[in-house]
Amino acid sequence: MKPASAIISRPVLTEKASGLAEANKYVFEVLPGADRAQIKAAIEASFKVAVVKINILIRKGKVRRSRLGGGSIYQETPSRRAIVTLKKGDVIALA
DSSP states (O other): OOOOOHHHHOOSSSHHHHHHHTTEEEEEEOOOTTOOHHHHHHHHHOOOEEEEEEEEEEEOOOOESSTTTOOOOOOOOEEEEEEEEEOOOOOOOOO
């Protein structure tokens, strides 16, 4: 099994993610090939909390236009995020 630092890329710190933190849900960017069991084990090992539920979503990369190279069009890399619901009373201090 891969180490927790390889599965969890970074926490997502946005307004929407902060609102979810009040409901005991935290958002993390994860490895594209990781499944729910690996994500759960990585979160529990890294932060010493109990995970109740995990929702996974895949965000498509935005289509961008380059200012250089004649205005060529490229697409950003898609990202995979996990919304992790913790047991009542558990807290992760992210910021």
